[in-house]
Amino acid sequence: MQARASTAAPPGRSARAWTPGPAVFRWLWRIVWLACLVPLAWLAFGAYADLLGANPIEHITRATGDWTLRLLLVTLAVTPLRQVTGWHWLVRLRRMLGLYAFFYASLHLLTYLWLDQFFDIEGIVKDIIKRPFITIGFGAFLLLLPLAATSTNGMVRRLGGRAWQRLHKLVYVVGILGVAHYWWLVKKDLTEPILYACILATLFAVRLWHARRLRAHVAAQTT
Amino acid sequence: MLIKRPADIVPSDITPRALFDTRRDFIRAAGLGAGAALLGGLPGVADAQGKRGDKLGPLVKSPFSTDEKLNDYEDITSYCNFYEFGTDKSDPSKNAHRMSTRPWTVSIEGLVQKPRTLGIEEVLKLAPLEERIYRLRCVEAWSMVVPWVGLPLSVLLRQVEPLGSAKYVEFTTLADPKTMPGVRSAVLEWPYVEGLRLDEAMHPLTLMAVGLYGEVLPNQNGAPMRLVVPWKYGFKSAKSIVKIRFTDKEPLSAWSRAAGREYGFYSNVNPDVDHPRWSQGRERRIGEFSKRKTLMFNGYGDQVASLYTGMDLRKYY
Numbered sequence: 001m002q003a004r005a006s007t008a009a010p011p012g013r014s015a016r017a018w019t020p021g022p023a024v025f026r027w028l029w030r031i032v033w034l035a036c037l038v039p040l041a042w043l044a045f046g047a048y049a050d051l052l053g054a055n056p057i058e059h060i061t062r063a064t065g066d067w068t069l070r071l072l073l074v075t076l077a078v079t080p081l082r083q084v085t086g087w088h089w090l091v092r093l094r095r096m097l098g099l100y101a102f103f104y105a106s107l108h109l110l111t112y113l114w115l116d117q118f119f120d121i122e123g124i125v126k127d128i129i130k131r132p133f134i135t136i137g138f139g140a141f142l143l144l145l146p147l148a149a150t151s152t153n154g155m156v157r158r159l160g161g162r163a164w165q166r167l168h169k170l171v172y173v174v175g176i177l178g179v180a181h182y183w184w185l186v187k188k189d190l191t192e193p194i195l196y197a198c199i200l201a202t203l204f205a206v207r208l209w210h211a212r213r214l215r216a217h218v219a220a221q222t223t
Numbered sequence: 224m225l226i227k228r229p230a231d232i233v234p235s236d237i238t239p240r241a242l243f244d245t246r247r248d249f250i251r252a253a254g255l256g257a258g259a260a261l262l263g264g265l266p267g268v269a270d271a272q273g274k275r276g277d278k279l280g281p282l283v284k285s286p287f288s289t290d291e292k293l294n295d296y297e298d299i300t301s302y303c304n305f306y307e308f309g310t311d312k313s314d315p316s317k318n319a320h321r322m323s324t325r326p327w328t329v330s331i332e333g334l335v336q337k338p339r340t341l342g343i344e345e346v347l348k349l350a351p352l353e354e355r356i357y358r359l360r361c362v363e364a365w366s367m368v369v370p371w372v373g374l375p376l377s378v379l380l381r382q383v384e385p386l387g388s389a390k391y392v393e394f395t396t397l398a399d400p401k402t403m404p405g406v407r408s409a410v411l412e413w414p415y416v417e418g419l420r421l422d423e424a425m426h427p428l429t430l431m432a433v434g435l436y437g438e439v440l441p442n443q444n445g446a447p448m449r450l451v452v453p454w455k456y457g458f459k460s461a462k463s464i465v466k467i468r469f470t471d472k473e474p475l476s477a478w479s480r481a482a483g484r485e486y487g488f489y490s491n492v493n494p495d496v497d498h499p500r501w502s503q504g505r506e507r508r509i510g511e512f513s514k515r516k517t518l519m520f521n522g523y524g525d526q527v528a529s530l531y532t533g534m535d536l537r538k539y540y
Contacts, residue, residue, distance in 0.1 A: 053313065054294075054302035054509045055365060118513060123502075131500055184500065187363065188481060189310035189410050 017086030025089060032093055036100040039067045040107070057115045064108035069178050071101035073199050076175050080206035095151055098171070102148040109141055133184035140177035143170050175200050279352055279372050279434040287428055287526075288356035294367040296436050298509050303443045304361065305462055306411055307396075307403040314405070315443035321402040322463070324447040333393075333469035336384035343447045347433060349382070350374040354437065355430055355451070360492045360521045362456035366506045371451050372434030377425045380467070385421070389469035392424040393417070394450060397463040411477045417461040418474030418488065419452065420530075428453055428526055431464075454523040456490045487540040491531070492521035496540050 020028060043063055046052045052059040075097040078090050117124050127134050147168055156164045179200055183193040305315040329346065332338040352372050360366045398414035400406045406413050423429065430451040433440055440446040445462025452459050458478055478486035485499050494504045494517040505514040520527050
């Protein structure tokens with residue numbers, strides 16, 4: 001898919017874009033890998049040192065939710081960023097970012113199931129059915145499952161690039177559901193959900209703008 | 224925990240104690256660079272009762288107090304909903320120090336025989352101050368046990384001789400954009416308004432709180448005087464009150480105005496009537512790991528259930 005994008009991209013941009021060498025990329029990869037663990041490390045330290053405030057469970061629920069959403073948006077930013085900067089190597093970080101989003105989503109769900117509901121199945125089922133924001137959040141998590149399950153090289157091969165890409169378009173839906181989940185749960189202050197919604201909309205706009213440019217470019221070449 | 228519950232103080236101790244406390248305040252303010260002491264004038268014996276940390280004793284014990292385990296002073300004063308200072312629960316403790324609570328007056332008006340404006344010093348002298356240890360249940364499904372200091376609201380309300388036509392009491396709180404950063408954002412309509420039915424306002428459980436843990440109320444908890452209505456969700460207990468008005472119409476509270484389907488006028492704690500978006504069946508007591516069941520009227524049913532006989536509490540939520 002990388003090849004397809006670079007051959008079709010407008011000339012003059014991707015050719016000159018900076019690309020890290022293999023050694024530099026390895027370091028970049030490690031830094032991103034560690035950086036994604038910082039929020040978890042911070043929570044663990046905060047829980048140990050009693051820095052999470054009067055309601056630590058609420059703090060953990062919010063933090064894991066925040067980081068799920070942030071990492072989802074970062075993952076969704078890879079393609080637009082590539083399109084704008086020509087840094088196609090970014091795509092090689094995307095799987096890790098997506099899996100981290102899934103990782104924090106799992107922690108978020110686990111916090112809810114365990115620390116909030118104490119695995120009270122009846123209460124959980126009622127909550128999921130009755131509370132729209134929980135329904136949406138749970139739905140978003142379910143949609144993430146096939147994406148995480150098909151994230152290995154083997155699965156990409158088995159599905160074939162095209163089917164795999166089509167399946168992974170689900171991440172857009174997850175992004176929208178994630179923002180809606182947050183929007184719906186806040187009591188009154190919508191500042192942060194609006195911020196996330198704006199970022200998501202911007203990322204979509206860049207994609208659309210780029211697709212349009214690409215079509216015009218292809219049309220100009222074929223005529 | 225920084226502050227222990229006060230020992231009973233004999234009257235002859237009060238003056239040296241106050242002097243000592245103001246001195247400590249001055250050192251603390253200087254140490255924090257808070258500047259609050261300078262803005263409000265250097266602390267003297269005259270306004271000793273206006274500063275955070277000043278003791279309010281001696282206090283009368285109340286039969287309404289619960290013997291449940293108290294929440295820490297630290298938790299009570301750092302985990303607050305006071306949107307005038309920001310919507311995050313840690314915002315009030317960071318921002319509220321800029322509010323000046325001296326001088327402070329509350330105007331009591333509306334359908335009354337003798338409208339009056341009382342200074343906070345007068346309010347403090349209306350009745351012997353009581354310690355009331357109440358459960359506080361937030362609409363967000365968490366709760367605390369708080370040792371308030373205050374006087375029955377009814378004592379204050381009787382000062383103005385309400386007319387027979389008065390059916391409700393409306394409370395208006397301070398909205399000062401200069402010292403309250405949250406007021407500059409339109410998250411709620413300012414000033415914050417709350418209301419009670421007259422019989423709820425006159426109920427012996429309903430408290431006008433002026434202190435916490437035996438000391439002057441910290442700003443982030445609604446200084447210098449705030450309502451405490453323990454059988455209703457926390458947002459009914461308006462903070463930093465400047466006006467009390469008797470009316471014949473049900474007041475429109477700030478939260479009802481913002482989202483009437485979610486926050487009704489009564490807002491009694493009720494495990495059977497859920498918030499449209501979350502369950503009210505259980506609550507997390509701050510400091511505890513597992514959740515506990517929420518009690519009807521927050522456990523004050525024996526005292527207040529009779530106020531609502533014959534009312535459909537699903538309709539009048």
